[in-house]
Amino acid sequence: MTHQVPFRRSLRIAIFRGLLGIARVNKFSTIARVKKLLGIVLLCCSYAIGAIAQQKITVAVAANMQYTIEAIKTRYHLTDPTEISVVVGSSGQLAQQILHGAPFDIFISADTSFPQRIAQASLAVAPPRVYAQGVLVLWSVRKDILPKPDMALLMAPGITHIAIANPVTAPYGSAAQYILKKYNIYDAVAAKLVTGESITQTSQFIATGAADIGFTAKSIVISDAMKGKGVWVELNRNDYPPIEQAAVLIRQPVANPAAARFYDFLFSAKSKAIYQQFGYLVQ
Amino acid sequence: MIDLEPFWLTAKLACCTTLCLFIIAIPLAAWLSRRSGLFRTVIEVLVSMPLVLPPSVIGFYLLVVFSPGGAIGAFIEQWVGLRFVFSFEGLLLASMIYSLPFMVHPIQAGLSSLPPTLQEAAWSLGKTRWQTLVQVLLPNIRHQLLTAVVLTLAHTVGEFGVVLMIGGNIAGKTRTASIAIYDEVEAPNYHNANIYALILVCLSFLILFILYWSNRKRGHYPMW
Numbered sequence: 001m002t003h004q005v006p007f008r009r010s011l012r013i014a015i016f017r018g019l020l021g022i023a024r025v026n027k028f029s030t031i032a033r034v035k036k037l038l039g040i041v042l043l044c045c046s047y048a049i050g051a052i053a054q055q056k057i058t059v060a061v062a063a064n065m066q067y068t069i070e071a072i073k074t075r076y077h078l079t080d081p082t083e084i085s086v087v088v089g090s091s092g093q094l095a096q097q098i099l100h101g102a103p104f105d106i107f108i109s110a111d112t113s114f115p116q117r118i119a120q121a122s123l124a125v126a127p128p129r130v131y132a133q134g135v136l137v138l139w140s141v142r143k144d145i146l147p148k149p150d151m152a153l154l155m156a157p158g159i160t161h162i163a164i165a166n167p168v169t170a171p172y173g174s175a176a177q178y179i180l181k182k183y184n185i186y187d188a189v190a191a192k193l194v195t196g197e198s199i200t201q202t203s204q205f206i207a208t209g210a211a212d213i214g215f216t217a218k219s220i221v222i223s224d225a226m227k228g229k230g231v232w233v234e235l236n237r238n239d240y241p242p243i244e245q246a247a248v249l250i251r252q253p254v255a256n257p258a259a260a261r262f263y264d265f266l267f268s269a270k271s272k273a274i275y276q277q278f279g280y281l282v283q
Numbered sequence: 284m285i286d287l288e289p290f291w292l293t294a295k296l297a298c299c300t301t302l303c304l305f306i307i308a309i310p311l312a313a314w315l316s317r318r319s320g321l322f323r324t325v326i327e328v329l330v331s332m333p334l335v336l337p338p339s340v341i342g343f344y345l346l347v348v349f350s351p352g353g354a355i356g357a358f359i360e361q362w363v364g365l366r367f368v369f370s371f372e373g374l375l376l377a378s379m380i381y382s383l384p385f386m387v388h389p390i391q392a393g394l395s396s397l398p399p400t401l402q403e404a405a406w407s408l409g410k411t412r413w414q415t416l417v418q419v420l421l422p423n424i425r426h427q428l429l430t431a432v433v434l435t436l437a438h439t440v441g442e443f444g445v446v447l448m449i450g451g452n453i454a455g456k457t458r459t460a461s462i463a464i465y466d467e468v469e470a471p472n473y474h475n476a477n478i479y480a481l482i483l484v485c486l487s488f489l490i491l492f493i494l495y496w497s498n499r500k501r502g503h504y505p506m507w
Contacts, residue, residue, distance in 0.1 A: 161369055168470050194369045194451030209352020210368040
């Protein structure tokens with residue numbers, strides 16, 4: 001017993017000196033330390049990437065599909081455990097990112113022309129395929145506004161802000177712009193338009209009441225997140241060109257079979273039932 | 284065709300923000316520089332918060348609080364007739380919050396660095412607190428005042444996140460230069476984006492050059 005105390009003390013002193021020694025050495029070799037640390041981090045990263053490469057895919061999804069894709073994922077996971085990470089944005093933004101080498105496996109667009117551009121740049125495995133047709137709605141959460149498919153309402157002085165998605169990058173935005181021009185009121189309401197960078201931000205402008213009324217996708221207003229908020233009306237389908245939504249499988253240096261499997265699933269009968277449930281039209 | 288309207292709007296926003304903040308920041312900085320205690324520290328923390336908070340936090344709260352659907356937004360719209368979302372006034376309020384530390388910090392640091400004897404002498408010679416501040420203290424920290432003004436201007440020009448969230452991208456009202464660049468890149472219209480971006484790069488260089496050049500002799504360097 002009596003020998004233990006000095007022993008412990010000397011051990012403690014030894015450890016302390018050792019640490020001191022390390023600190024002293026490292027003080028003069030910061031670069032070596034950083035290099036070593038960097039090496040360890042890189043090693044860990046490469047292991048991690050190697051381990052998940054086969055089971056994980058990244059899907060770029062147009063904002064109007066953000067709720068639908070969750071339902072699709074849940075259904076898909078009943079039979080396939082592939083981890084699917086979703087990136088949401090406007091179709092134009094996502095297409096831009098893919099053209100600049102973003103590491104997405106599948107691009108689910110809100111139209112056909114953006115996937116077409118990916119295919120033209122030889123970044124697609126096969127030509128884009130249409131999975132569903134989108135429906136445009138006019139939506140308001142203000143109690144005193146009742147949206148109607150004729151555009152006369154938008155001219156009312158009580159309406160000062162009309163939300164629309166950026167027509168250049170969001171297909172639902174360009175469809176809304178098309179309707180306004182068709183009814184010859186685009187110039188009259190141009191000053192009232194507030195532009196969301198995707199259909200998500202546009203919907204958020206409408207849902208918070210920041211904009212009095214606005215154009216968005218039916219799949220947004222009937223989703224669980226937005227259900228029961230305000231009043232929406234489907235616009236006359238002859239008033240705008242059909243929103244043919246297509247997806248494309250993106251070419252990778254090493255083909256990922258998990259991505260191809262999920263891509264095929266997007267066109268299955270099971271997926272089509274989900275699209276219908278979210279208000280899309282399917283053939 | 285290059286549309287220069289976003290730049291006029293940005294200049295207008297930056298000037299209005301700087302002017303409003305200058306008026307607010309001087310009494311605030313003077314108060315902060317001569318007090319101590321818990322309350323002062325709380326205020327100081329609040330002033331510095333925009334430095335660490337992402338602009339999306341400010342944008343989010345402004346959107347929620349000031350939308351006409353909310354109680355505060357509805358109240359302001361009814362009684363003041365202002366709507367803070369999708370309007371120039373909204374951007375002004377947001378950039379004032381966002382640039383507050385850039386205006387207050389240099390002024391506060393300047394006032395704290397003055398010897399207390401300076402204001403005591405002014406008081407004993409019969410100047411009021413206000414006269415002391417305007418006629419004695421402020422002229423002594425004119426370099427810090429310049430730093431504060433220039434940094435606020437520059438920071439407002441560089442603002443992006445808040446404007447993206449509550450601006451609504453309305454040409455002539457809320458479409459600032461940084462948003463215009465973002466739009467052109469997304470379009471994709473790299474030629475215009477490049478011209479816009481180059482103008483901003485040159486402007487920023489010029490603004491900061493003026494600041495450093497005018498402060499070079501006294502060894503005063505901007506602090507933030």
